[in-house]
Amino acid sequence: MPPQVMNGRFYEFSRNSASEIGRSIPRIQALHRLKRGQDVYTPVGNDARALAKDVQKGKADWEGSHQQNFYPHYHAAGNHNYGHVFYGERGFRQGQNRRT
Numbered sequence: 001m002p003p004q005v006m007n008g009r010f011y012e013f014s015r016n017s018a019s020e021i022g023r024s025i026p027r028i029q030a031l032h033r034l035k036r037g038q039d040v041y042t043p044v045g046n047d048a049r050a051l052a053k054d055v056q057k058g059k060a061d062w063e064g065s066h067q068q069n070f071y072p073h074y075h076a077a078g079n080h081n082y083g084h085v086f087y088g089e090r091g092f093r094q095g096q097n098r099r100t
Contacts, residue, residue: 004024005041008042008044009042009043010041011025031054037081038083039085040083041086041087042086048073048074048086048088053076056077070090071087072086
């Protein structure tokens with residue numbers, strides 16, 4: 001994780017960028033990004049799950065890292081039309097998933 005990342009904050013996230021984790025954004029902006037299909041990053045898993053559940057009230061589907069250099073993430077209500085809420089460290093629980 002870059003040193004500027006702080007617990008309890010949300011960040012722009014771009015899977016197509018070398019730096020991936022972008023600038024800090026307010027929680028409300030993170031919600032709007034997800035609803036538009038854009039991705040968000042936060043360092044803490046509980047914050048990621050809570051944000052995903054607030055996009056579309058209900059459940060959030062969790063997926064571990066798809067590959068070693070990928071981040072674990074949540075999908076709001078299992079709807080892949082929304083953006084991802086990435087969190088934590090790369091490679092966490094690779095290949096696992098569950099509904100919460």
